[in-house]
Amino acid sequence: MRKDPFKPAARVAGQRQDVWSIVNEAALASPVQPITNLGQGFFGYNPPEFVLDAAREALGKVECNQYSPTKGRPRLKKAIANAYSPHFNRMINPDTEVTITTGANEGMLSAFMGFLEAGDEVIVFEPFFDQYISNIEMPGGKVVYVPMTPxxxxxxxxxxxxEWFVDMEVLEDKITDKTRMIVLNSPHNPVGKVFSKEELQAIGGLCVKHNIIILSDEVYDRLYYVPFTRIATLSPEIxxxxxxxxSAGKNFYATGWRVGYLIGPEHLIKYVSAAHTRICYSSVSPLQEATAVAFERADEEGFWDDSKKEMKGKMERFNEVWDELGLPYSIPQGGYFVLVNLAKVKLPADYPFPDHVANRPRDFKLSWFCIMELGVAAIPPTEFFTDANAHIVEDWLRFAVCKEDKILESAKERLRGLRKYIK
Known part of the structure; x- marks a missing residue:
């Protein structure tokens, strides 16, 4: 009998409703409008004017409105090499050690597609950015989880x-002959942890010992509030x-531009580029050109220091509300997310949660409640854990502070409404 032509592939069939659609649907249905959205990590304000001006100018150039080379526009690769060489303590070759991708996410997919065969294992720390999992499984990889301990x-x-940490003995026990890659994220989403030099040295040492590729997700690399070490700088072997x-989107407040990049030795980058070519051929040309100008001018504009200072200030001012309410939180060392523990918040026993929320961990109920009763959207972080380890964060919510100050002040005022539920 002919196979059902409408049967979806297993990789997309039978998945639970994702957290993003649940939160967004709740936000639309909330009686408290407009919603103060501190859920998804998109910016509530524009890139700086010098970056927008570069985009406007690029749109007027014929060559910027046509295909870019599959590995990226030469001007952008050179700008990235120049910007990052001082941080890598060596000269980066823009022609052989940089490739441009359609956002960091597609760049990571290209890395997995470039190196994974069916059955290869990839170690991922919990909590994890949810896209890692599907990106690993698409080419047939198997995810091996190592929980971070709060x-x-x-x-x-x-x-x-x-203070969240990885048990290195547990990590090494997870390594097998099939381990091909390990995914590292620092500064970390959603925890906000910046891995210390000693931690990175231990992880890098294991990878050298077992010959494992390190995919280091450093998309928040310009937003760190403690000393930040890049694992690629620790030794030639690592x-x-x-x-x-x-991610240029994270760096320049332009997540919708979808301009990402990977930096690494030629013997790795060339296979990422090969996979990227097969996935989408090339990335958006005018926004690559604008990103090149952004990198070229960022230092003279004082942008990096201003950006870090501004985000740290937003974080500190927003977190004042948790101090007021007596709710503990995890002070971020980098990025723009904060995890807050709401164990003291007692939800009404008879609250009418819909089935698709009632059947999920407590953090989904907390998120739904805050949206419906307070008009503040936050993300339940159990979405970034396996079911076995979801209990670690079922009392927490993740808030994004990359919003205008008036939005953060509105959120603080609304969140004070939790006081009557704290016991």
């Missing part, structure tokens, strides 16, 4: 995100195994 007193006291992922 601070022992994180549920009762405000602690540093740096550098030879490392692909560093970056």
């Amino acid at each position: 601070p022992k007193n994180g549920a009762t006291q405000t602690t540093s995100a740096g 550098a030879a195994l490392t692909l560093t992922v970056g």
